[in-house]
Amino acid sequence: PMKLRPLKILQWNARSAIANKQNLEVCLMNEEIDIAILSETWFKPNIDVKFKGYNVVRMDRKDGKSGTAILIKTEIPYSEIKKLHKIKDLMLVGIEVNLHNGFKCSIISLYNSPTNNISYRDWDKLINSINGQIIFAGDFNVHNQAFGSSYTDSKGRQLLDAIQDNNLVYLNDGSPTIIGNIRHKNKSAVDLTFCSPNLASKFKWTILEDDMGSDHYPIIIESNLYLIENMKRRPYCKWDTKKADWNVYRNSFNVDHVNSLTYEEFINEINDASQKAIPLKKEVRYQHVKCWWTKECATSITKRKEALKRYKQHPNMNNFLMYKRQTALTKKVIRESKKQSWQQFCKNLNKNVPIKTIWNKIKSLGNQIVYNNILEKGDWIYDFLYKLAPDYVENKIDFNINNSDNKHFLLEPFELNELSSVMKSQNNSAPGIDQIQYSLIYNLPLPCKLTLLSIYNEMWMKGEFPSQWKNYVVCPILKSNKPKENCSSYRPISLASCLLKTLERLVKNRIVWWLEINDKLPKTQYGFR
Structure with a gap:
């Protein structure tokens, strides 16, 4: 059976989705995100990174830096797009999802390093290699006043020309997407979101007032587009x-x-x-609440948000240092909470603890999951x-039994x-x-x-x-x-x-x-x- 759900997307340059994994998981849970578009994931190619309740499509750099990924809720049918125009040093992945009323949508996530200069021709070829309705997002590392930056560079002009010539619409509202240093007054909007023109009116693009441990703001993209979601069935283990x-x-x-x-x-x-x-x-499809989550974690995150808001309203050196201090403290609180939860669990271990309980705890701390659907x-x-x-x-065999x-x-x-x-x-x-x-x-x-x-x-x-x-x-x-x-x-x-x-x-x-x-x-x- 199928059911419909409005599409909700998170876009974020994580500046290491490993170091900020706990913050990301809390955001996915609280905001009820369907699809997450991530830049600068910093995943190492030989390590399998899992997010509970999500599938991961990713592209990693050999040295474990840079990288991009898309997280997709396990209930959402999708297929990975293989035939995208390749551009040197551009991290790029794409998926295709089914939307209601029979049309498909291609969602592309990318990360372009600041030193990589991509030509108009390459942007044009990339966009034309994508079929159907398009959501085209990531950290492009270009500057253009049309997107919200304080100045325009040549890379920003070439990207804007390619976007306009291919009839794509940018959803950015002019807000900066990078949390600026007090010493640098220029606004930067390098995390960009583009889409097909007939989709533009269906999206609401907003900055989330929390850095989640990165120097880029998370972006929430709400829509009145409806996904087709496979309703999960568990055909076994019915009776307790x-x-x-x-x-x-x-x-x-x-x-x-x-x-x-x-x-x-x-x-x-x-x-x-x-x-x-x-x-x-x-x-239960998957357990949302982390076993290590405490009131101290929630309080520390609230204080981090307040410190960031104070710095945005009054950008001076004192508020900037207070914001950075609270960001570091929040990471420490979450890390210590996770450590203490494991230590307490180990203290309570004895021969009577069911093996299932032990494995559930390990999976909760290590974010391991086996999906049934x-x-x-x-x-x-x-x-x-x-x-x-x-x-x-x-289908039918006549055994000709005598x-x-x-x-x-x-x-x-x-x-x-x-x-x-x-x-x-x-x-x-x-x-x-x-x-x-x-x-x-x-x-x-x-x-x-x-x-x-x-x-x-x-x-x-x-x-x-x-x-x-x-x-x-x-x-x-x-x-x-x-x-x-x-x-x-x-x-x-x-x-x-x-x-x-x-x-x-x-x-x-x-x-x-x-x-x-x-x-x-x-x-x-x-x-x-």
């Missing part, structure tokens, strides 16, 4: 079985009539009993799915002791689409277990199985240190119905027993025995 009341669960079945139920009716009975005895797990991650998913189900595989009248132990109906043995050996792993976990099967009352056994035997004797068992949840898991955009970087994990896997285990146990008792396996085989 750790909080189940199993006595209520078992007593919820009407044992007088369960023996006549079909498979679909039996599933409904299990779900009805679960609703009465087991709470639902709350669906991948259908909107990029073009690689289509190659991935094709490898799972290529066109040449037949129904012999000859009786054989392997074809006999299953017995209750076989089913009980399988139930005891199964761990409570993730269920399939039907939401039936192993613990729900294990805790069935005896009459229901007999009904399940009867259903299994009917399937086994007729060779007919529920069509629902053909549907699997497939989760692509990214392999360590592999590129995210390649389908070969993912390992598929399939989640089948636990009721199907229970029957498979019944069959497997019989086959293994028969092979072993009749000495059918080679003596040299040791694995999987």
